[in-house]
Amino acid sequence: MSPFRCTIAQAIRDQVLQPAIVGKPDDLFLACASFEPRSVKAAECLPPTYRARQAIIYANSECLEGCQGVGTRPHLYQLITILARHADRVDVVEGSLFDAPKQLETLRKALLTDWQPQDQQPTVTIDTTTFNRESLLIASALLRSFEPKPTVRAVYVSPADHGSWLSRGFRSVRNVVGFSGVQDPSQPTVLAVLAGFEPDRVLKVIDEHEPKKVLMGIGDPPTTERFLARNIAEQELVLSRQDVEEFRFATADIHECYTQLRCLVEPCLRESNVVLAPMSTKLSTLAVLLLVEEFPQIQVTYCVPGEYNVRDYSSGADTLFIDGLPP
């Protein structure tokens, strides 16, 4: 499918979020509850006619505790209420941001054991908006392990704005579970970063991987025009380093982003171990998934943040993006 975008108001007015195949309910609607208000926006855009056989709401246990919980729980209850109107069954599953095995196990149980698609060619809609990138990659990879592959449609709501900072500190840098890749021990490392607004996280990943070369991606076109300037400004320090080469990638077009990454990374694979660090939009993160499906030797790395800016991570909901993963 071709990427589609519209304002939230348009999405509601024109009832754009119909099931992936018109007239047939989706087999699964997958969403993630978070402290960000936009985590409920895609669900709010569902027209009364939208149906899914099952809805699964994923939440990280850390986001349900303490001050994160104060923000997340109301959104979780809101999602349950909204999705109960559209789905035959709504399940809430609790994973973990910090505990990789728990995150994997939760998603495996929810998607490979408990979810029983009734259709030969199941259709899935993922509201990717507030998934953490690690769980989004794992969930999407698990869904694509079905034969034949389900039709997966990704929905993303960009915010009107982001706070002055998004996250602070780090707990660890690790490969996304299932995405450690295969390395030739005698080859140097090339790190390709899809950068967002968190330069410290980029520097931390560079520091941990000690790559010979860094390919630094700036999201262009961005989801919102003014985000490009901020992206460049935030990453200025990294971009000024001698061992860094800049490239541009599409933030809201999975296939376009995948093609750009492929052109960039494929020549490096012959003489280096490639590590990818998706730190931009969720749609560009799905482009990374497609690339790793093609080149499983690539490692995908993830920097677990110390804390999120729970009060002011993002505000408003600007645009609804819909894009599909190829079969």
Add this chain to the structure above:
Amino acid sequence: MTDMNTLATPGLLPGNPFVVESPEKLPPEQLVGLFIEQYTQIETVRQRRHTFIWGSRGSGKSMMLRYLEPQCQGIVHGGIEKVFSTSEPFLGVYCPCKEGQLNKTEFETLDESATAILSEHLLNITIADRLIVCLRDQFAAGVIGVCELTAFAKKVIMLFEPASIAASGRGATESNDIAVDPLGWLHRLFSLENLKIGGFLRWRCLGRGETQYEGATSGYHDFLLPFMQLVGDLPVIRGASVYVLLDDADRLNRVQQRIVNSWVANRDNQWLCVKVSAQREKYDTLLTLRGGLIEQPHDYSEVNVEELYTQSKSDYANKVRLIAERRLTLSPLPEKNIDQFLPVNDTERQRFDDIKKETAEEWHKAGEPGRQGDYVTRYATARLFQELKRKKQRKSYAGFQNLVHLSSGIVRDFLEPCYLMVDACVKKGAKLGELRAVPPSVQDEVCYRYSEEFLDVKLQDIRKDLPPENWSQLDALRTLIESLGRLFYERLHDPSAREARVFSFTVRESLSSNLEEILRLGVQHRYFQRRTYSTKEGGGRQPWYILNRRLCPVFKLDPTGFEGRIQLSSDHLELACSDPPRFVRMRLGVVEDDENRPLFPSDPGEEKE
């Protein structure tokens, strides 16, 4: 051994000679040119024993390990054959533990037994592959004949269980002819095994249904040790032991560290020695897979690359001098003497000479306590600091010896400020080929900035590495450093203080876990060096914490030495971690009003060194 001076080819460092590059990026000629053997304890590392090399990032561990590779040793000895003709020959194989390559997150989803089996195979084939690539790339073609290498490759595959390695063997044969390119064939074999591990881990996490591992497995006695024996049997190598140079081993997961420890426990040094480099506090365990503890000196030797400064300041200064002058020799800079290149502030030096004479006179007036020389050593520097304070002049930290002290045992903390100083001169219009010295004013400018960064920017960076629940401990550490800095400043600038240059503290009782963690954090990030000190009362040794001298400029302290130490109780430390002004008042014995009555009215508890 080749005279190192013949290696010091000018032009090897065409830019700023104090640049700090990752050793992995340096070509062998440059690495050999820059490495200084003296004062590095490399002789211990060279011994045919397992060795742990402890040190923080930037302390020179990787440089030392890479220096032991054949491509560097060949340059040092004047040919690869000569490397293996020495009395205790070795073949060094550099094996860096890169993030995510060995410590794959997927292992956390397996039980310990499965993790151990797969991890050991992964470690074995990674090391074996590095060794094969080393033989291919670092030995000239023909040094080892194709026939010998083919026979070697055929013996290597026999080490595996035939059925489990068969598929990889066929795969290797499809791409490489073992009779023509035996090392390429082995490289392919190990790559295919690596693929199988990666594929299994990925499929197990992200695939549907049951999955079975279909590759080979290998252990220490059935693969790694006999593999090294086969390597030792190759011509040229002639029975040399293989040194596995395992760099950044703190990146291995706990099970993998226990595997390495199990190898160490085996003590098969004739064929295999493991040289493990790590940050001590991050290397989680010294237990083997079977739960035994490896111990020094029975199982391994130990080298602490940062200990030199606290053991012998003159040896450390000599080491830094050799490194700095080697860099000057390799550079286009005209001055090759580091004392000339980093001159002291001449005005301050002259005044200090006068103060020493005045202090010698003061000794007479004070009733000639002890020896005159000791009195001058103890008080002259303090008098200089006191006079500068009176005249509201800034202390100069210029001069090679001062910069050595400020680096506090970390060579990188000497090189980096020097780099910034040369850079500042170039920015002011100096040409590298004409720069004979860094003016003291420029040195001071950099020293003060570098010191401030350590207190502010570095702490902010550390905060980023900590989960938010530990930030209060970092804040307490910052406050503790502030408290000590202020206290030592007051002591140094007090004309009546007996131990004016005090710079360290001991802890006289057990501490709360929170205080222990704060001090551990301080040691981990090098704000303190921790040693132990024998108590005068007997009864064992107390922990002794010495402040990092890089902090001297920011607190206006004397970096040249320390006398005595203050003794702190748990309550003292609690106060120092929360309220610097009150801590300083209490330690100096300042009487407070009723509202601010001192918490601890007695016993500042000082000891002389």
